[in-house]
Amino acid sequence: MPIDVITAFIGFFLTLIIFSYLIGDNPLFRIAVHLFVGVSSGYAATVICYSVLLPRFTTLSLGDPVQLVIGLVPFFLGATLLTKLTPRISWIGSFALAILVGVGAATAIGGALIGTLIPQAQAAMDALNFRSAGSSSEAVFKLFDGVVMLTGTVLTLAYFQFSAKRAPDGTVKRNPILELLAWGGRVFIAITFGVLFAGVYMAALTAMIERLSSLINFVKSFLG
Amino acid sequence: MRIFTAVFAIASGLIVLLGYFFPNQLEPLRLFLVDWAVIIAGMAVLVGVANLAFVQMEKIRTRQKNGSYSALLVLSLIVTFGLGLVFGPQHQIMRLAMDAVIFPVEASLMAILAVTLIYASIRLFRRRADAMTVLFLIVAVLFLLAIMPTPFGPIPGDWIVLEFAGMFSRGGARGLLIGVALGTLLTGLRVLFGIDRPYGGN
Numbered sequence: 039m040p041i042d043v044i045t046a047f048i049g050f051f052l053t054l055i056i057f058s059y060l061i062g063d064n065p066l067f068r069i070a071v072h073l074f075v076g077v078s079s080g081y082a083a084t085v086i087c088y089s090v091l092l093p094r095f096t097t098l099s100l101g102d103p104v105q106l107v108i109g110l111v112p113f114f115l116g117a118t119l120l121t122k123l124t125p126r127i128s129w130i131g132s133f134a135l136a137i138l139v140g141v142g143a144a145t146a147i148g149g150a151l152i153g154t155l156i157p158q159a160q161a162a163m164d165a166l167n168f169r170s171a172g173s174s175s176e177a178v179f180k181l182f183d184g185v186v187m188l189t190g191t192v193l194t195l196a197y198f199q200f201s202a203k204r205a206p207d208g209t210v211k212r213n214p215i216l217e218l219l220a221w222g223g224r225v226f227i228a229i230t231f232g233v234l235f236a237g238v239y240m241a242a243l244t245a246m247i248e249r250l251s252s253l254i255n256f257v258k259s260f261l262g
Numbered sequence: 263m264r265i266f267t268a269v270f271a272i273a274s275g276l277i278v279l280l281g282y283f284f285p286n287q288l289e290p291l292r293l294f295l296v297d298w299a300v301i302i303a304g305m306a307v308l309v310g311v312a313n314l315a316f317v318q319m320e321k322i323r324t325r326q327k328n329g330s331y332s333a334l335l336v337l338s339l340i341v342t343f344g345l346g347l348v349f350g351p352q353h354q355i356m357r358l359a360m361d362a363v364i365f366p367v368e369a370s371l372m373a374i375l376a377v378t379l380i381y382a383s384i385r386l387f388r389r390r391a392d393a394m395t396v397l398f399l400i401v402a403v404l405f406l407l408a409i410m411p412t413p414f415g416p417i418p419g420d421w422i423v424l425e426f427a428g429m430f431s432r433g434g435a436r437g438l439l440i441g442v443a444l445g446t447l448l449t450g451l452r453v454l455f456g457i458d459r460p461y462g463g464n
Binding site: 041044045047048049050052053056057059060068069070071072073074075076077078079080081082083084085086087088089090091094111112113115116117119120122123128129132133134135136137138139140141142143144145146147148149150151152153154155158159161162183186187188189190191192193194195197198223224225226227228229230231232233234235236237238239240241242243245246248249250252 | 263266267268270271272273274275276277278279282295296297298299300301302303304305306307308309311312313314316328331332334335336337338339340341342343344346347350351354356358359360361362363364365366367368369370371372373374375376377379383394395397398399400401402403405406409410427428429430431432433434435436437438439440441442443444446447449450451453454460461462
């Protein structure tokens with residue numbers, strides 16, 4: 039039997055089994071999900087071995103002992119992570135984890151700063167730059183667009199400002215002005231999440247159409 | 263020991279962070295440490311997969327409820343990983359695993375999300391029918407109608423919805439993105455200052 043036919047058969051039945059969840063949770067759905075977790079974990083582990091670990095391991099310089107030892111250190115540190123599976127000696131793996139967390143934190147700071155904060159702040163400033171506007175009506179629209187976006191950015195950030203003072207009666211309340219700004223922020227957040235929800239729903243619908251069309255095509259090809 | 267792990271984390275983090283600002287002096291060291299972190303992260307994923315297998319095997323050994331599902335998971339994991347190690351991820355057998363199991367199940371799970379999202383929206387409206395919920399659902403429905411291809415072409419006035427919802431959502435999204443970035447910055451700095459020690463150095 040050609041491999042394409044086997045692939046189509048398995049894919050067809052797994053799709054039907056996953057869709058059976060719409061009727062309710064059932065043993066077939068659980069079988070499909072456990073199979074999926076097992077296969078995808080095994081596949082991910084394979085890809086990591088072939089794409090991350092093996093290329094670095096095979097390029098270790100065997101001629102220079104110092105370079106070889108330095109090159110083997112991360113592999114050794116990675117191996118110590120296995121001790122995390124045994125609570126009694128799990129401290130051995132903390133060094134590897136410390137390097138991972140330290141480098142990860144620094145990379146995250148760099149990414150947040152260079153990849154988000156600076157470009158987003160720049161874009162917020164550029165939104166009020168009218169030099170590129172051709173006509174006066176275009177400039178008015180650009181001004182409106184820029185003001186709405188800037189207001190949205192400020193109000194959304196204000197919503198996440200949770201600092202509050204304790205009133206004489208013991209209750210904790212935010213500043214009334216901040217409370218008002220936060221309410222405006224909620225409006226912007228609700229609209230943003232509405233748009234994001236629509237986008238995710240559209241993606242899910244596209245996946246639904248693709249799966250249904252694959253089921254129909256399979257039945258058609260099977261019936262000839 | 264706790265101090266040593268903190269020193270490891272802070273030193274490696276500071277070198278990588280300073281490498282962004284002093285590329286001429288620290289760039290090679292930064293790349294060297296990032297490469298180390300990539301290897302350790304790769305091995306951490308392998309340890310995670312091993313842990314998944316051990317936990318499921320423990321379920322089988324202690325004859326817990328639904329142990330047969332765990333057996334299927336462990337078997338499929340071992341077979342896929344074993345075949346992958348022997349033949350490599352580009353081999354036809356591994357493509358079978360991807361095309362017959364991973365892609366159809368992922369796409370089908372994404373597809374049933376279309377139904378579960380509707381269900382979640384109805385539940386949201388029942389449990390918390392305030393002004394923000396109504397606004398959220400109205401925007402979602404209007405935006406969906408505006409971007410969705412219909413058999414009778416675009417709905418009238420779809421550009422107004424796209425223009426205004428886009429304008430407002432861009433402002434909100436920018437605020438959320440800046441908020442997330444500030445949160446990431448703060449969390450990263452807390453780790454680099456040794457205030458948070460998620461590597462077990464507390």
